[in-house]
Amino acid sequence: MSNSIPVPQTSTTTIVRNETFIHKATDLKPHLNTSTVQPQQMVEVLQDTNAMHGWLALPLHSAVSSSEQHYGKGDEFILDFGMHQVGYLSFSVSPVGSPPDAPLHLKLTFGEMPVEVGEPFANYTGWISSSWLQQETLYVDVLPDVIRLPRRYSFRYVKFEIIDTSQKYRVAFDNIQIQTVTSGDASRIVPLEHPDPLLQDIDQVSIRTLQNCMQEVFEDGPKRDRRLWLGDLRLQALANYETFGNNDLVKHCLYLFAGVPNHQGQVAANLFITPTLIPDDTYLFDYSLLFTVSLYDYYEATQDSGTLQELWPTAYRQVELALERLNEQHLPPHSDEWWSFIDWQEELDKQAPSQAILIYTLKRTIRLAEQVDPDKLPFLNQRLEDVTTATLAQLWDEEQGFFVSGPNLQISWAGQIWMALAEVLDAEQNAALMQRLLSEQPDIGLTTPYMHHYLVEALLITGDRDGAVKHLKSYWGGMLRDGADTFWELYDPHNKSFSPYGSYLINSYCHAWSCTPTYLIRKYKL
Template sequence: MALNHNHSKICFVAVTCMLLFTASVKAQDIYAQYRQSWLKKAEDFKPKLTETVKQPIGLVKMEKDASAFQGWKAVKGNGIDSLYNQSFKKQSGVVADFGEHLTGYCTFTINTLRGTQDAPVRLKFTFGEVPAELSVPFDPYPGGLSRAWLQDEIITVTEMPATITIPRRLACRYVKIELLGASSYFDFHITKIQFKATTSVTTTPAGLAAGTSPMINDIDRVGLTTLKECMQTVYEDGPKRDRRLWIGDLYLESLANMYSFKNYDLTRRCFYLLAGLSGDDGILISNVFETPEPHAQVGNRLLDYCFLYNVALKEYVAATNDKQTGLELWPVAKKQLDIARKYAGADGMMDYVKAGKEWWVFFDWKDGLDKQGPLQGLTVYALNQTYQLAKLLGKENEVADIPALAKKLKDAAHKNLYDKKQGLFVSGTDKQISYGTQAWMILSGVASKAEAQKALKALPGVANAVHPGGPYMYHYYMAALIESGLKTEAKEALQNYWGDMVKKGADTFWEVYDPNDELKSPYNFYPVNSYCHAWSCTPVYFIRKYPDTFQN
């Protein structure tokens, strides 16, 4: 018995040690030697925000109009003094218009007009980027995201006079003020509504070429405003909702920034933040927060965004020749290639079924989009772009297997996904035809130029083709048109899609826009959509990078 007991103890100790060792290995942080340096550099590159005080330009009334965006329009009303000079009790529900999209903090002054304040006053402020946000009831709330993202705030004023700054940072053009409760024994008025607007932008880009069409000028102007509003202390995805740094938005914002504001320190800050907050296994987390201290949304991994980090870093190094940043972050870019190696099959096809089970694979807000084609194309693209980055940095020897892997996946894509009869690329077991698949087959170089042109020209005639769900995928469709040499079609597409938003009154470009469904929302409630969204700003990039196409 004693022998068996001792043997059991020895086995228990051995197993325990082995488990502890295994846990230690699993918990090992492969970037341990770099993280603090990366996070310090991210902090060093943090911009100081510029602040500009803005005043309302007047009052507006929200009216139903079936022809207006989402069925509501703002109709010009009285001057702002009509609010300031009268009892607020007679004006509950008034809407002030700042005339432009702003991100920052709202302040107002409240004071008695007659009598003595004998009870608190309760007010409700609702801030909206578009008219429908102030016109559609928020409750009962049907949305899939937190109700707290909606910008309505209840303020209780216990003493007057008072100047009050709403503590929450807001993003809006319009503010509606309603009276929820007040004593009948005294009267009061509201004055001096103002907005302290913030952005990290400090420069004004050059104007477009003389003779550029008014519509292209308008699209560029709205795109620049969208980018400016999202350029806070990181490239935010949307200043109203989410308000954090996502890799996919970083990529597109950094492209637009290269051709406009040229704030490269902000780009570097974002690269270093994402690297410093990546997983212990070296794989990037899709998004990160800045406050109360920098931290990632743990567990939120997005496969296509990991690849796009590499593409964004390559574009940045190529544009700036900042090889130091590239070299310091090269370990991160190199590590993301393991994702491609893991899911690439012996036949050269990415195992998109397995990847879809183990990852969030995004590509677009579009229900029903088959992602085999986009994943295959993006993987080839990311492999080639990362190898180009390696060549810029003199690191080709560290990824010597990548050109052959990229070719293998490229050849397999053409063999398995190209339908010669239709002249289109298909995706998945149902052979789905989508704009997303065509875009990524073209950008990756799987399609020849002739095949690319044929596919893109055929797409509009395919009745069941899956269209882009929003501006994010539309960017890649635009890029494919340009890559294919279809300049006329590219200009037409830009004017039809983003120009349509301009025609519908956009001050900034929207997170989601389907010309056939203005109420579309991935979150089951369109007022919670972001109406100033980073991934929608890329007309700035196209218009300014390709002036011969868009400014003639």
């Protein structure tokens, strides 16, 4: 990606608050489960060109009892909590030597990956705010003291730097621990005993990724954005149905989105939850449609007809708005705006994959209408026919055997994957499309686990079970080999430094849209 900020679909808009829906969402606010976790060891973080982002954490010794070690100005140490954690850090600090005659000046740096406690944050050159980089500077005036950080952090490693004490005293630390928080109850998960140890490991890391993103809402990432995004919600909900079964959390999130549409009835791409419910001013073609898809998935998982009845008008409205955006050829007009997400791929033309997502959504909307609003079926069936016919006539290139997109007739992985998922072609052609994609490998590829999920699912629905398993093990297994203990927001095996934000320091290394292997493994019995 370029280092410029994407231009969102924003406008002067009025939010129409549905207080009934907001009240229902509030009633469904989840309980947070807590546990206390202590660091496992002290580590040294060293530069290593063979390690992810060039940094490797090597164990020094046990960190269970660190109070016997004393630290003065310029000293530092790094603790490893053994695996990724989300919660609130606390510790005791005591003076050693003469009575403290000056405050303790302490800096704490938190890292999901070794690079974050190895590479100075002063090197950060990304275009999104550096305030997402996880660090604290403390002045402790009275010693001894017990420090409880009020801010929630997402990390495995924490670096303590003693900026200054005085010449007369040093400090010792004890009772260092984190109170973890999550709304995911691990006791509800049915253990998976998989004969393939790699798939077993991938399943477990997927679950931990999901669990650490399950807070008061399904957050996209507990380090950075810490928000409820629709694209992430859809995938988290699928994984949740196969693992934690916290279906009320899905329902909570759906009602939150439905509670604050704009004056046109469109749901925002993401929501801020505190200090009050506020929709972001970003509206995306594909994400709004995924609200409808998410309601369909929820109904399939729960058969909750009451929620379907209440949220159906909001879901239907997203489809109406998407259809209104189409031009006279029944296609989304080409646009250089950030009007549809699809993937963090700078060169991707969004027309074909967005059209496919519309078809994918229309088919599911028809199934919902059969349950709650059959009067809408003639309209929906006609529009599905119009859009599908236009897609085959204008986007399908018979000679090349691929769907094309935009004025340059671009062939992309995302376009073929979403067309396969939408089942625009018949079953035999659909399977051939996916095999041709794997064989010819167009230049406009995939950059996120979000789209790699849809690649695996497209292979599964077109009958290539072996190809799906191979890719799942290669891609998510690659993250494991590169040090993941939760799955990441971004992973390009061919460019491991990739960041759409201008710096891998700001990337999220526990990210919601990466959690779906547990869904794929369990749902499809891989």
